[in-house]
Amino acid sequence: MNFHQLKRIYPEAFLSEQPSSDQEWVSFPFQQQWIQLKKEQRTASELALLELSLAAAEPKKEHRYSKWYAFLFEQASAVPTTAAVCRVIQFELLKKDRNFDDDLWLQSFKSLFDNVLEAFFLNDHQGILIQDHQKEQWGLEEITGILHTLDDDFSVRSACYVGQYWSVASTLPEVFHEEQRIFAKEKNKGKTVVTLSTAGLSYYIQDTLTASPLMQQLKQQLLSDPETKEVIEAMWQSQGNISLAAKSLFIHRNTLQYRIDRLQETSQLSLRNLDDLLLCYLLTLE
Structure with missing residues (x-):
């Protein structure tokens, strides 16, 4: 697949000298440049297939028979x-x-x-x-x-x-x-x-989460406060250990306790419960 063929399928695609840092765009290496493509409405499988197609289209390096x-x-x-x-x-x-x-x-x-x-x-x-x-x-x-x-x-x-x-x-x-x-x-x-x-x-779960109105609504409610995502990720990385999570966030343990209690009041989900913690963590995944 060359760029002109890709352009007919994805009119918004364009070439640049550097990969994009914008999370709304995905970058693919192509002949010493980068193809920029809008992520919107593209499934993970579609992007992965496109990645493999473009890689196959590039000239292969000379290497000995293997x-x-x-x-x-x-x-x-x-x-x-x-x-x-x-x-x-x-x-x-x-x-x-x-x-x-x-x-x-x-x-x-x-x-x-x-x-x-x-x-x-x-x-x-x-x-x-x-x-x-x-x-x-x-x-x-x-x-x-x-x-x-x-x-x-x-x-x-x-x-x-x-x-x-x-x-x-x-x-x-x-x-x-x-x-x-x-x-x-x-x-x-x-x-x-x-x-x-x-x-x-x-x-393995991103497409399922994205397709679920229930999970998207819960995600919107849960992550409306920017601090909440940091708390969830810290608790997940510490496997539910509040002291370790507070240390990683550079806050006092009591401060973290307060944020966890506040989140439970608004969402009925407790980060002390491993099932709730897993559900909350899944919602933080991009």
Whole structure:
């Protein structure tokens, strides 16, 4: 698909030199520029499909013949036998300059992980790294911090999806393509590192929430006060621990207690109750 074909389907689409920071627009890399498209009335599945279509249309990077590439992208029947269990780590360069050295960046990125089976660019912005199963080397916070350092060193902005470990079987390509769709939807939400645990809840329920008049009405009532969202997120991150939540918000525990009580009075939902807390948290997801 080229831009003129896309323009006939989405008349509001336009090209820009940088991705949009406006939450009402979604940005797709396209031939050293960015396609900007209005999010309104676009389903998550539609945006994910469009992401994959545009990525496929971009010229692929030259890379050596790979059984992994053939297995994951070309429906090759031969299952790679180099590993019994692996995970696929997707990466995308959301911003880079014209002097960017792809090979040097890829070597630096590979050095973050042990037991790398293969890594290559799929196009000018996106690529994957396949890692054999091992004891965890880095946690989510460590990977995020290292990527921020790498971004500073190369003057780029990147994001990656750290996939789950899966058995290397004929079902792996289908599972991987679903991970691609999750990353396509979640990568522009400000997180450097995306995982199934951090993005799965939002990805799988967002369309259902958006389509529900009841949930939208409850969301409007619940989040009319800007402070409420911060309180809900802090309580969720602390797993309902009021003291930890108050510390993360830099407020006194009694102040947080008061806000929780006030929210319960207006909504009949208590953030001390885990079922209510989960429901409230779902409503904060964009």
